[in-house]
Amino acid sequence: MDWRQRLLNAAEKTGRSDRSISLAANLGPNALNEIRNTSKEPSVERTLKLIEEIGVSRSYVFLGIEITPDVEEIVELLGRASPLARQGFAAFLRERQPPEAKTAPQPDPQAAASENREASR
Structure with missing residues (x-):
């Protein structure tokens, strides 16, 4: 899923129309609709305004990682x-x-040897 789809999914989850979100973000009535229905690339500034209005994190939209x-x-x-x-x-x-958490788990040498013996049979 790309950033556009994550933004649009988050907008849908609000239950609001594209128009109401766009207007509330002070971007004109069709800003979100243009992202949904055209290949136009919005500026970062416009995208950030939509993200803020929708109430989703920037990291989720741009990276697909939700952080608090x-x-x-x-x-x-x-x-x-x-x-x-x-x-x-x-x-x-x-x-x-x-x-x-400070040390990564170390492989068990006996288990590894046992697995190697099983694999060679």
């Missing part, structure tokens, strides 16, 4: 932070991970 507003704010703040600040924040979060 607080996580989206953290991502925006990190994007404006210095590289050193980002490294510090990453280290801060790593230190606070539960012990089981």
